[in-house]
Amino acid sequence: MNNVARVYFPYCLDKQKDGSWVFLNRLYKPVGFNTQPQEWIEYRDYPVSIFLEDISDDLIREIAGCDKDVWTDDDHQVTRIYLYGDMSDPTRSEEDMKRYMGRLESVMKLKLGKEPLHSRNIICPS
Numbered sequence: 001m002n003n004v005a006r007v008y009f010p011y012c013l014d015k016q017k018d019g020s021w022v023f024l025n026r027l028y029k030p031v032g033f034n035t036q037p038q039e040w041i042e043y044r045d046y047p048v049s050i051f052l053e054d055i056s057d058d059l060i061r062e063i064a065g066c067d068k069d070v071w072t073d074d075d076h077q078v079t080r081i082y083l084y085g086d087m088s089d090p091t092r093s094e095e096d097m098k099r100y101m102g103r104l105e106s107v108m109k110l111k112l113g114k115e116p117l118h119s120r121n122i123i124c125p126s
Helices: 004-008 057-064 094-108
Strands: 012-015 021-024 070-072 078-082
Touching: 057 070, 057 078, 057 094
Parallel strands: none
Antiparallel strands: 012 021, 012 078, 070 078
16 A cells, blocks of 8 residues: 555554554554654654543444454553554455444544643754
8 A cells, every 4th residue: 555545544543651642654653754664753752642531442442343453451451443454454445445434433533631732842943
């Protein structure tokens, strides 16, 4: 898949240690980051994480569609939610696209949490 979706559409939601979430593209970069695949990105260096309100297990299952698309840690806490996989890439078929759009619909129901979106100072180069 060498198209706009690879960079500009969510592939998964990645939970951070502080409880915030980063929406990642297929390159495991924040959505919209069009960098080389091997280039490592520290998410905490960019204002890309958000806190989500009331993200329940039921909503996580609705977003993921199935348990294999939800990754958990050793304490069974959700760490990543996949919206599609290699065999269900939305550009492969109309059925896969419908499934992905349904998952995006569930993501769009999420509400931002009350925590500040970003509390650290971002210094922009001059």
